[in-house]
Amino acid sequence: MRKDNLLIELGTEELPPKALKSLSESFAEGIKQGLESSGLKFTAIQPLATPRRLAVKVSQLDAEQADKVVEKRGPSVDVAFDDDGKPTKAAEGWARSNGITVEQAQRLKTDKGEWLLHKADVKGEPLSKLLPGIVESALKQLPIPKPMRWGDSDAQFIRPVHTLTLVYGDQSIDAELLGVRSARHILGHRFHAPQGFELAHADDYEEQLNAHYVNVDQQQRMDTIRREVNRIAAELGGKVVEDEALIEEVSALVEWPVALQASFDEAFLDVPKEPLIVTMKDDQRYFPVEDDQGRLLPRFIFITNIESKDPQQIVQGNEKVVRPRLADAQFFFETDKKQSLESRLPKLASVLFQKQLGSIQDKADRISALAGQIAGQLNASVDDAKRAGLLCKADLVSEMVLEFPETQGVMGKHYALNDGESEAVAEAIEQHYWPRFSGDNLPVSDVACAVALADKLDTLVGIFGIGQTPKGDRDPFALRRAALGLIRIMVEKGLNLDLQDVISTAADGFSDRLSNKTVVSDVFEFLMGRFRPWYQDQGIDVDVIQAVIARAPSRPADFDARIKAIASFKQLDAAESLAAANKRVGNILAKSEIELTGVINHDLLSEAQEQTLAAKIAQTEKSCEPDLATGNYEGALNRMADLRDDIDAFFDNVMVNADDEKVKTNRLNLLMQLRNLFLRVADISLLQ
Incomplete structure (x- = not known):
């Protein structure tokens, strides 16, 4: 049987960059499932994608299905013939449906009886006939939340489709999908090679695209971007602020990545680096550069989609674009410093935490009291914990955080130091959000741990206390993340705290706001339930975890020791x-x-x-x-x-x-x- 390589490509308008990887992998998976369910064998399948195309390369694919024999059982012999041995209507109808006579039927004998049998030779379908349906099915399964229409066509897809290419070896397979007829034409780079080319053979796809300034392998583009930004950063005497998600997103914005460096006014370095990094990365998709001490350099690296004859023009354009954004951050910082965190507390009264649980100011008051009690149990400074708890949400109403929400906590730290607060209080204000995600850093000091625990406990107890527990995938208050963070702090920091005790103390802080009378036991059970997946992720056997959970030890550090x-x-x-x-x-x-x-x-x-x-x-x-x-x-x-x-x-x-x-x-x-x-x-x- 003939085997050859298959190339499938859908040429589109620019696809959403954050969705490109999942679209590409889902498309390849859909093609794989379709080929396997059709009985077509292959050796490998590779997803390929750029901002303007989704493609799949299949290696050594069968040209057609294998022939097979299909057994079709008919009525039993008792039913197939009457008392005179003549075929009944049931037998004749069955034989007719199979294109034979009753006399031509074979017999199937088992220990349960005897039946008429027809063995039909079914010739395998060619790939050219099967492929259009396989591709159509794969496209329908793509994770597209909001498909769009274009022109006067009824076709719907995530972006308008311009070309469809199905080439098996040197054979072009005819099909019409999403209103487009298949052809050999492949789009080249939008600027360097807009004319594109005709694909003669599936094996030529990647080489020909490279010749037309398109690297169709997203992983290769990511590797190129990572290598080039690190090279340039080293030349500048620094290192890139690591962000794998940014590399992936940028790779989904360009087909031919070219790295360039640019600079900005050193005066902007008087602003804390965090908002500068946020605006460069999130707004412009730039790569900021730090020195070995983690100090931001007045340089950044960016990726362009063309090989310019005059790259300095591109550099100057990007420097011109970033300046007003950095100036905004500078303005917000200077404006915010004129007002202390403490003076912002009354504004928190107008920011709602939750209708039944009150404002952010109410939450800050509860955090302050609870953090002080926890700090006392940890032999840490009660005053520092209470002060940090009181001020930990004050930066939410600052100009900087309103503009750059990602900087909450860290800007609170900078403003606290500017106000003359102690280092311990400032650090706790920043770190009370930690850990923010799986594997993130934990609060460093016991004071910071106390505030972080108080914040998470207040949220857990409050939301459970009004009966709004997580259900299925719905967890609007991120209670699972809060619970896991709480467990990690207590276990990994070795804090000898009793969960039942601190949950009960947190509940007392809500006075009569809570309607759930079993809130303490509910939160405790919820936290116990988070131990199992956390330890499973660490490779601990389920029976080991269950053996300890059965005793429900209420001190997480003690739980870990067991x-x-x-x-x-x-x-x-x-x-x-x-x-x-x-x-x-x-x-x-x-x-x-x-x-x-x-x-x-x-x-x-x-x-x-x-x-x-x-x-x-x-x-x-x-x-x-x-x-x-x-x-x-x-x-x-x-x-x-x-x-x-x-x-x-x-x-x-x-x-x-x-x-x-x-x-x-x-x-x-x-x-x-x-x-x-x-x-x-x-x-x-x-x-x-």
């Missing part, structure tokens, strides 16, 4: 046996209707194995106590693991459900004591 101890314990030789024994004990106790105390009457211990086990449990309880008190759960579990042989001997030789009710109760109390010993760490019966 997780690590159980993960280590699971690797011991004794772990499987002890887990099974705990499960057995749990089942026995669950079925018992006797009221148990866990207290053993040693006079009723008649068997040697139960006497030994009771003594070993008492000994282990005593030896484990210091480890359990200090959170050394791994050490405690290692001591408990020594009970394995004695537990096995007990079950092998002692009848728990003895005829004597007192003996039976005593043995159940012994098992209860054993179970409770392990439960002081986790429920290891859940280990697989």
Whole structure:
């Protein structure tokens, strides 16, 4: 069977840059699914895309489907023939539908009976017939939230379509999709090669496009941009402010990336670097440059889509464009400095946090009080925590943050220092938003941790307290992110705080605003639920996590210590046996209707194995106590693991459900004591 390479390309107007990668990958996936469902084999499939095209390259694709034999079962022989052995109407109708006579039908015999059978030879369809439908189906599956129409056509797509190319080897496959008839014409670079070219063979696609100033591989364009901006930054004695998302977006804006450098007035460096970086990156898609100490240089790198004969003209144009934007940031900064953060607090009263929970000022007051209480538990400065909590939202009504919302927190830090606030307060104002996303930095000082925890707790408790819990994908107040951030701070910073305690304290701060009477337990359960995905992302087994969650330890740092101890314990030789024994004990106790105390009457211990086990449990309880008190759960579990042989001997030789009710109760109390010993760490019966 013939095999060759296939090239599919849709030439369009400029596609949305932030959606280009997902569109490209989805298009390739749709083509892959279509080819596979059609039974067409290939060796590889590659998505290709530029701002003006979506393409897919398929390697060594079958030219046609393989021929196959299709078995079509007819009626049973009993139904197919009457008593005289003549074909019934059912048999004749079935035979006619298959283009044969009843006499030509074969027979299928099974242990359940005999049926008429026709084996039809079905010739495989050629690619040229199958491909238009496959491409059409792939296009319909693309993630396009708002398709558009153009001209007088009824076709709908994310952007107007100009060309359609389907070339298999050197063969052009005829099709009409989205109002466009397929042809060999490929669009070149809009300025360098607007005339385009005719594609003679699928293998020539990338080479020919390169000759027409188009690099059709987005990953290659990203690599080029990354390499060139880093090269230029090094020549300038600095480094680029890293932003992979920006590189991807810029690669979706150009077909032929060319990196150039430009400069701006050093006077703008008196403005904090964050708003300057935001306006350069977000507004202009520029790459700011920092020195080795993280100080912004008065230079930036940008990517143009052409190889200009006079690049200085382009440089000057970009310098002219960026100047008024930087001037705006400078104006906002100078204007904001004339007013202290504290003087802005009354303005927060007019900014709504949530209708039932009050204004941002109300939230700041609650954060301040809660942060002070948490700081006290951490032996940190209560005054600094309360001050930072009070001021942490004040920059939201500053001119800079209103213009550049991404700078909230960091501008609060700069304005706090300008106002003469302490370094600890200023740092806490910035860091109370941390971590902002998965893997982000955590607050550094205990004061900053206290404010960050207070802010997240206030949001969680407040929203749960009015019954607006996250449902499905809907999480408008980002409660899942707040919960994960809270857990990370407590665990990774090793803060010895009790979740039940701080949740309850946060709830008290709302006075009578909360309608949900079970808010404390609801928030606690929600936080417990976030432990599982967080630890799974770290590669911890689900059964280990469940074993700890079953005990619901309310101190996250303690929870983490138990997780690590159980993960280590699971690797011991004794772990499987002890887990099974705990499960057995749990089942026995669950079925018992006797009221148990866990207290053993040693006079009723008649068997040697139960006497030994009771003594070993008492000994282990005593030896484990210091480890359990200090959170050394791994050490405690290692001591408990020594009970394995004695537990096995007990079950092998002692009848728990003895005829004597007192003996039976005593043995159940012994098992209860054993179970409770392990439960002081986790429920290891859940280990697989």
